[in-house]
Amino acid sequence: MPADTPPHRYDAAMAAAIESRWQAEWETRRIYEVHDAAGDPTRRSNKLFVMDMFPYPSGSGLHVGHPLGYIATDVYVRFRRMCGADVLYTMGFDAFGLPAEEHARQTGQHPRINTEANIANMRRQLDRLGLSHDKRRSVATTDVDYYRWTQWIFLQIFNSWFDPQARRARPVAELAAEFAAGERTRPDGRSWGTLSEAERREMIDGHRLAYVADSPVNWCPALGTVLANEEVTNEGRSERGNHEVFRRPLKQWMMRITAYGDRLLEDLDLLDWPESVKTMQRNWIGRSTGALITFDAVGRAAGIEVFTTRPDTLFGTTYMVLAPEHPLVDELLAEEWPVGVAEAWTGGAATPRQAVDAYRARAAAKSDIARSDSKTGVYIGRDATVPFAQTRVPVFVADYVLMGYGTGAVMGVPGEDQRDREFAEAYGLGVIRTVQPPDDHPCDQAYTGDGVSINSGFLDGLDVDASKALILERLAAAGCGRATVNYRLRDWNFSRQRYWGEPIPVVFDEHGPVALPEAMLPLELPELTDWAPRALARDSDPEPPLGRVSDWTEAVLDLGDGPRSYRRELNTMPQWAGSCWYYLRYLDPGNDKALVDPEVERYWMGDPEPGGVGGVDLYVGGVEHAVLHLLYARFWHKVLHDLGHVSGPEPFKRLINQGYIQAYAFKDSRGVYVPAEEVEGSLESGFEHRGERVARELGKMGKSLKNSVTPDDMYASYGADTLRLYEMFMGPIDQDRPWETRSVVGSQRVLQRVWRNLVDEETGELRVSDEAPDDDLLRLLHRTIDGVRSDMEGMRFNTAIAKLTELNNELTRHHTGAPREVAEVLVRMLAPLVPHFAEELWHRLHGYGAGSVTQADFPTADPALLVTDTVEVPVQVNGKLRGRVTIAADADEADAVAAALSEPNVAAHVNGRELRKQIYVPSRMITLVV
């Protein structure tokens, strides 16, 4: 620090002092706490519920990219508070998860200790930013008082079924009652009264929204857990850690999210979300309409059911394909090859069994990428019959057909499907075109467009749509097919073989799962001495850590019919569970009677506009949650809505994805990253690290690229307000942008100039004058108020800051200190962006007994000062700018043109030629055409 720095300059040290003083003051005066009860419903139009996606409390702490969204919501919330809004704003922690378990395994420390330490550290880093959260409302998903309600919601879902007629969830008790009353019958016609207890239980369990299924799962031995499909990469490896993943059948809890496919799709239209996120959700749900068609297998009773979106091409079927995992494969396999079978079809194997076994083994060893390279398969030695055409076609096993989509079986139509075409070429299968292609269509390509049906019996001459309609009618009449809707969306695998998650509040008796009664919640995690997840052998079976607690796995409980022994569920919930509903707990975090008081829920989640969709008014977070978190939360919310626990159909009305802050990273000649902070040089001169030339690239900020910049670094060099201002100034909130530490000083200079216009740097005395601002300054002030207000409303903080900077630059040019009236308004406009800085100046202006600037009104522009008597208007001649004239604001076109023509340069370009056209856009532009 140079010795001659003025003693009262706004610098990092002064910022630190100001920031800690006002943070303590705000805390003492509890100014960010919002009322606990529901507000006055008649003033609901004034309510505002804003949230950031809550963070996982990572052990490595924050870098400057993390708080971008938090600062943005804080600025917005502070602005809206100053405009009179009733704001609910807080933040919690998504604290269950694998990293805490991994840390625990390394240190021997219970995950809770590490988790709580990380939360404390993160709170410290965030507090330093001056976010205006109501801290009393903060929750962590690991709090027993919190996960008690996560478990409660699980039971609500478990105790519900989806009624397809009503298109909503209903209690299973009602389903049982309908069976008992005979209003609903089993497919086999047996009445409820004749069923055994086991059969009744099975019947009901088969309808629940949360159910146990023995289904193939993604078993990852290295992580010691199964993973959701979403946690597995395209290459068939774990997203976390890139470990091998194997498909294994296992009893798993599933959530019947597919029942809500249509509503999740339809209600996207009600939401104010980025189009890209809606598109991703639509693709994920993957609704497609088509038909299920059953083909008879020659010589077997079993039929092969396929899903197709093109039932009109049925007559073009020349073969069939089953996915390698398809359960019918083993049943349909022929004992031996038919006479004269082609070598290519057998894979050189002696029997169909050997061919299929070898093919399956090869398919399992290949990555999905390799699988997609070429079409391969083997014949299973059996044929099927094409309905109506009555032709015999061979049945293959091929890995280009996926078990996870449709029925896992397809009809091969090489005439109208390019994938089928490629397979047919490879195995010498016939091609029958059933849609007439245009003349210029290449004859070696499938034709997927519209056209007239040919070679299709009763469909000939009809176009695609008419053919589809007629074939569906005939299939239904013949009993071998029907129209259907298929979804790419699968039911949600809800079990994890982990310790550090919510225990599932279910026990098992001899018939299956039994819900714990609500009174037994919370079901707390047992203490473990040996809780660490284990990396297991490749061929091992899934083993949940809770299975190692012998006095917990078996429980003697009285669930209504006396004490009995039950087996506990050993899996825990996935990390998504806690984040599915935390927004509801923010509303009423201390409630021990309900997850949220209904009146409080209605106040904060009800739509301010009558007929609106409701939900959180603004939700800000990263686009990485575009599908999973947001889809799961919407699903839970809809179930809770159906059951009457929440008032609206959607949790998040408006969503903004904040951009990523990227940072330059530097690689040496070996391709190893070097610490970015030690690199010197420039783009022109080249970059060097310890004398060695390094290459620059742009990437995600983080440890692996050695390019992290922490908020703590910025607090030390500039203070929190400068960091806030810089992050908001860098660009639009939803855009990625590169971090540049050397530019941060610009934002500090802006604050320093504001400070200097109000405070004498030598004496610390106030520099404001009591003289009224001159007319130009006053008009600029009100234009600024007007612009800043609308920029803040639209969350365009970068341009709001630019306008404030312009105003301040104008004050700087006066050299005399700011007129009090201007200073006072400027400080209020700065308050949402740089709250500590503004609070300090506010108190210097108004004396230390003044109330917080946080609670002051945001300035309002005087409309009279937004209009001017005269305006400077540019003049175009033949589309080119030739001069400017100053004319009366209310001048008519004739006056404007006359003024324009009197401008020498304009006159020179008109050069006496005849005016062919003249246009005056009031106050904007004069255009002359000659």
Next chain:
RNA sequence: GCGGACGUGGCGGAAUCAGGCAGACGCGCUGGGUUUAGGUCCCAGUACCCACCAGGGUGUGGGGGUUCGAAUCCCCCCGUCCGCACCA
């Protein structure tokens, strides 16, 4: 391959919603001043080309179109980023 977003100075970006002065604001850079340490602060300049100035020409990835007027609207192409990916 399919879908989405986006291309503006040396850099981040503004103007795009509603066609009307392209480059606000900041970084960087150049020059000057104050101090004197090359730090800080203040002032001026900074898209490119020509010109002493006045001014002129060119310019928003490329090409075309609509219009008195296009960064903005429409069509084609090129490029970058993101998502999905044999979805039958």
